[in-house]
Amino acid sequence: MTASGTYAVYHGAEYAVRASGRGYVLLDLSGVGRGAFADEDLLGQTAGARDDRVKIKESALERLLAREVSATWRGAEVYLEGLADAEHVWYYTNAGPAWAAANGAKGSQxxxxxxxxxxxxxxxxxxxxxxLPVRRDG
Structure with missing residues (x-):
């Protein structure tokens, strides 16, 4: 199962996008593995460089997309924001206060x-x- 968010396809593999800017994307490698990134596509170390992300040129992407995943849970429409673990998801909903109180949701109306x-x-x-458009002008 996947969650709502921005995703990038690089050399046939799909990665969640943690951040992006003019001409680059920061790919989330957690749970995916490092993969093979061409040296010419890499944009060096990021601040606080970690092994679970990599910064590459946006022009190297095959595809950039926005994904919205929704479902019904206990009578309300929920939007899946991420995986809490292999069997649970984080959700967001606009359901009313009574529904939230009955189902242990946190937040406000x-x-x-x-x-x-x-x-x-x-x-x-x-x-x-x-x-989403991919900038090809480097």
Whole structure:
């Protein structure tokens, strides 16, 4: 299962994008493995360089996309924000205060509600993807 967010495809592998800027993307390698990155695509060390991310040229990407993953949980539409572990997801919803109180969600009716739930309890999972432009001018 995947979560909502921005993703990049590089040499056939898909990575979550942690950050991006003019001409670069910072790819999340956690849970994916380092993979093979061409030297000419790398943009050097990032601040606080870590082994779970790599900064590469945006022009090296095959695809850049925005993904929204939603589902139904206990009668409310929830948006999957990330994996808490292999069997649970973090979610966000605009459901009302009564629903939030009954289901242990944290937040407010103004900012929305957040929490986690077992994957097995989700129904009607929907995935929508939108291609984003990739800067090719280096």
């Amino acid at each position: 103004h900012d929305g509600w957040r929490g986690s739930t077992p994957l097995a309890e989700l129904t009607h999972v929907r995935v929508e993807e939108k291609d």
